[in-house]
Every structure is written in structure tokens, then in C-alpha cells.
Amino acid sequence: MTVAFYIMAAIAVLGAVMAIALRNVVHAVFSVLLFFSALAGLFILLLAEFIAVVQVLVYIGSVGILMLFAIMLTTKVTGDPTRKLLSRGWAWGGLVSGALLLAFLVPLITQSKSESNSQLSNFNPSVKDLGLTLMDPYFASVGVIALLLTAGLIAAVVAASSASGE
């Protein structure tokens, strides 16, 4: 388990770093996808099957493709090679962001360590449970989101049809 976690985490970090460091935009997007898939693996390790599936379905299958599609419509895939990727003072920036990250993470980690297993024991990660939870206590928010998305869809259709035909 731990070995798998470290492998996945390493892949995720690698993907994230490459996404920033690579010059070729398409390569960068693919490293983002690599990061996403490593994340999906991590979710599976956490027994969060559904989240993992959604990660793959939505982030890799749709968001990633959307990014690729957008890039395909651009002309310059490779950026200007003469320009440096790192600006001056990157060390300071890295230091500050690292400190912030630690500041957020450390309390969380210590908290989860101290947390008793009692809370975890009645936690059921199955998809059915998730569905029931979404449909019962959180129905209002799900409904609102669904309405919003439908409205967005209809708006898109209207926009598309008025753009093409008179």
C-alpha cells in the first residue's frame, strides 16, 4: 500500500513539475494528464472508487481533451526558446509557497493522525452510499447545480443556433 502510494505520488509530482517546466504546450498538457491519472490512482488507494472514476472520466476524458482541443487551434505549440522559464527571484517564490503549503498541510496531517478510527468505521465509501448521500442531505445543492448546468446547456444551444442561422 505504502509503496504504491509513493509510486503514485512520485508520478503525480513528476507530472505536475513537467507541466510547468516543459516548453511544448502539448507535452505540458499530457503531463497534466499524467498528473490526473496518478491522482486517480491515489483516490483508488483511498478506496474512493467513485472519485477516481470521475477523475478519469471528467478530468482526463473531458477537461484534458478540451485543453488539447484548444491547443490544436493555436498556431504556436512551442514557445519562445530564448526566454527563460524561471524568472528572477524564483527561489524566494518557491520558499514562500512551500512555507504556505506546509502551513496548510501540517495541521491537517497531525489532525488525521490523532483522529480516532471511530469516525472512519461508519464511513462507507461505496458508490451507492455516495449516491444516497447526494440525493438525501445534499439534494438541494445537487438540484441547483443540475438546474444551472441545464440552463447553461440551453443557453449554449441558443447561442449556437442564433450564430449559425438568421
Added chain:
Amino acid sequence: MSLIAKGILQGMAVTAKNFIQSYYKKERLPTVEYPEEKSTVNQFTRNIPFLVYDGEDEIEGMRCTACKLCEKACPPQCIYIIKDTDENDKPIKRPKVFDIDSSVCMSCQLCVEVCPFESIRMDSEFELSNENRFEGLLINRDELLKSNEYYHEIHPIEAQETDDRIAAKIAEAETKKKAREEKARLAAEAKQAAAAMKAAEEAAAETETSATEQAQQSEAKAEAPEDNPETKNT
């Protein structure tokens, strides 16, 4: 039926019919499995020319007189002819070299159209593939020569027409020969009569001779086309 379009179902029915009937209906599966069985070629098929010869001997029966008309007519110029010569280096009416480059020939049949001696004809042979793409595709005289019987086999109607035409020519030549002999006889008689009358009528002699000259000239004209069928087809 708008969930499944009717047209799609109709199309599917057609293809299904094709599929099923191909197993028991001959007209639904016209494929011929080539190397094992060959499809019969239509008798009007034409592919590449060949040279017809009569009788048994290829060289003796050759109809071609190396007149080179076909060489001139061939649009892609794939025919190459050299006249044969006898021992005394005198050209004779027979090709020594007759090559057709089958990779260039476009099966236009123009050579056949121009040949005055019914010698070159279109073949229906289609298995011409060869391992050597230069010499192998250049077909020489001996390969081109094929018997009249073969011609009858592949193009029966056309061959019959050709034979009839040649026979008609021979017959015509025969009648002309007879007419010529007749004329010659008449001329000889006329000459004799003229000789007899020579003494009697000196003034008329001039017109007589010019008449015989005219007759001789027309004979000479008739001789040229007659010459070949007579010698080759007897």
C-alpha cells in the same frame, strides 16, 4: 418507424440478401478463383498484337511483308521492324526483327487497322507478367508468330472475316489474271491483226500501239496488290 429509419432497414435487407444468396446462387458470387480456373475471355478481347502465319511453317507462312506501315502507325512507337535480307544482301519481303514492347503497347489496335496484308492481329492473351521487366516484356518475332488456327480459336468471327477477305482478294486476283490473260490474248490477236494490216494501213499503226501501251499500263497497276496474296496463299 422514425426511431430506426426505414431506409436503413431496407438497405440492411439488401445486404443481407446479398450475403445469404452468395452461398447458393451463382449470379450472386461471380468470382472465378483465378490460378486454378480461368474465366473465358470474350472473343472481342484485345490485348497485344501478334503476327499471323498460314500453314505449318512460321517463316514460310508469315503474312508480314515488313512494309513497316504498322511501325509508322503505332502511336507510342512500340513496334520495331528490320527487313530480312537474302544471301546477296538483297532485302526480301519478310521481317528479320519484329519487336513489340508490351509495356508500352496501349492496345489501340491501330497497327491492325493499317496492315494491308492482314498480318498483324490482336491477341487475347492476358498472362503477360514476367520476371524481367526489360527483355522479358519485349516480345520478339518468334514469340509473336502464331498460327491462323490460333487466330480462329480466339477471335472466330474476325478470323473468318479475314479469311473471307483474303479469299475474295485471291478470287479477285484470279479474275483479274484471267481478264489480263484475256486482254493479253486480245492484244496479241490485235497485234497480229495489226501486223497483218500493217502493210495495208500505215497511218493507223500509231493509234494501235498507243492502245496496247495503255492496256499494259493498267495491267502493271493491277499486278502490285495481286502479287502478294497469290504467292502467299497458294
Added chain:
Amino acid sequence: MNNFIDYKLIELGQWTVGLFNDYPVVQILVHLLLATLPLTLVFMGAFGFSTWLERKGLARIQNRLGPNRVGIFGLLQPLADGIKMLLKEDIVPDRSDKLFHFLAPVMLMVPAFIAVGFLPLGDGLMALPMDSAILFFFAVGSLNTIAVFMAGWSSRNKYSLLGGMRAVAQMISYEIPLVLSAVAVIMFSGSLNAQEIVASQQIQSWLASGNLVKEFFGQILGWHIFKPWGFAGFIFFFVAALAEANRSPFDLPEADSEIIAGHLTEYSGFKYAIFFMAEYISAFAIAGIATTLFLGGWSGPVIAGLPWFIIKMFSLFAVMIWIRGTLPRLRVDQLMGYAWKFLLPLAILNIFVAGFYYFAEQQFGSLAAFIGGWVIGFGILQTAAKGLSRLNKSPTLDGKRVYQLVE
């Protein structure tokens, strides 16, 4: 029970695993191998067979003979093709993105084989028995798009890129009706578990009755395709599946008469073969999932289990071949219009019909729901389809077509 083949296979597997009881590490490995290796081999064999089937079927549809030289009936033709592909030179375009050019076929093949793992081949026969197998299947299926894009982009060829773009547009569009038409089934069965979905298509009370006739029909009549929403859903699903698998008439990404071979243009040799294999295996997988969702999965009379699943999957594949032999390719705008303007609304409507059917079954019993569903539910779908096709009709096609002859 009559699905003894599945039980025998499972027993065999358990026995094999049991052999390594003393070596736990080896046992895990053997377990993994048992789950994956037979599946891989069987589906690769099925791929070979299906190429033969496709060529033969298409040939017969076109009044030809098809391959008949290698082996009896040409059955060894796939083998000969494979050897030929292996021996061919692997050409990588000079200015291509070498890494991605190499990765694309792999990226396509791995999801295809993973997807196959989610198929419930028989009672308990499932390589990856996950709780939300159906969802996983769709998630993995969406990875195909990336591989196709990779292939198209990395080749540095205009045709490849066009094919890649077409593929991406098409796959994204058709994934939505595909999943939505599956949602109806998932809703009705109340589970994402493939085995439970199959079980929901068997009439359990009849199976348990002990009456032979009832057992026979209990294995058939419960299939979702016999329900109005299931029938409609199956059609939507199948159409979308054809598009997802890049099969004719939706084979625009590799439309050979327009863009050579689309994203495959720059591939040769073994990479091409891998592409080919991945596509066929995706087609199998999607036929398998259609079988699971609508055609009762492995349930069937007399020999329930693996045999029925294979029969159904191959029948669906045969229908794909049949369609390929019949229908011409769509135009790009028609393709997108069909997905967004016809399939999507109908698939959403179908979800509602399925929901009402579910409640009708609980309120009035299954027979009344069945009859009412076919009359009312299917009627609604039918009218909606008619209305949509009228709405979608392009104005230029109204009335008689006028052809202008060239003088």
C-alpha cells in the same frame, strides 16, 4: 443451475491458486495472471477471428469470396497478416514527435484491454470485479480519445491531425448519449455493478420456481431490450457505440476516401497492427457492455454463462460488420448534428421514460407496466423522434430536389 461452465472455470482458477498456498507472493502473482492472461489471450484470438469474420462477411455482402487461401476457408489469414505486419518496416516520420508517436498505440491498447476486464463474462467471471464496473468502463473508454489525438498530433501530418480532430470531436459528442442511454439501465437496476445489472435482467422468481419452462423464459424475458425504454436505449447505445469504436458509418476519423487513414496515416508495421487490434478490442468491449446492459449479459437458456455472453457479443459484432457493409459514411456536420440534436435529447427523454416505467411496475405490476410502457412510453419516444427529425430537417432538403445538369 445451468451455468456450470462458469463454475467449472472458477473452480479451476481456485484450484490453480490453491497450488501455491505455501508461497503467498507467488500466489498473488498467479492470481493476477489468472485474471488477466486468459482474457488477453482470448481477446487477442477473438481479434484475429473477427478480422477474418469481417473480411469474409464484407466480401459476401459485396458478392466476393473473401480470404480463402491461407488455411481452410482462409482461417489462418489473421496469422499471415500478423506475420506480415511484424516483418514490415516501422516508419517513423522524421519530424514527428517520436515519443508520442510511439506511445499512442500503447495508450490505445491499454485502455482497450482494461475495458475488457470490466465485462461480466459469466456468473462470477470478471477480471476486475469492481463495484462500479460500468462507470469504470466508460471512464476507461474515454481514454481512447487521448490516444487517437496523440497519434494524430504526433505524426505531423495534415491528414493525421484532421483525423485526430475529427476523432476527438466525435468521441466527445457520442460519449454523452452513450452514457446517458446507459444511465436508464443503471437507474432501473439500481446498481453500477455489472453482475447485479445482469441479475436484474433475470426474472428471479421464475428461475427459482423449478418449472423448466419458466426457467427457460425467465432467462430471456427479463432482458432490458424487451422493455420500451430498453429497446430505445439499446438503439441509442448501439449507435453511439458505433461512433465510439470508430466503426462505419461513423468511421470519419479514418475516412480513407477523404483523409487517407486519418490518425493512422503515418503508422506502419507493428504499430499499425496494434492500433488495429486496439480498435477491434474496443469494439468488442463496447459490444460486450451493450450485451450486459441491454441483452441480459450472460443470462440465457440452457447454457447460461460464458457461452451466451460470447454468442451475444459476437452477434453484436456481426451486426456491426453488417452495418459497415450497408451504410455509407456520414458527413462531419451530420455526425455532430445527429449526436447533439437527435440522440442526446432522446436519451434524456428515455431516462424519464425509464423512471416512469420503474414506478409503473411498482404500482401496477410488471405486466401492466409492460403493456402500458410499450403503448405510452414508446409512443412518447416515437413522437419525440419524429418531432426532432422534423425540427432537424435542413430547409434545403424540403420538397423535391432539383438537380442542375452540367451543359
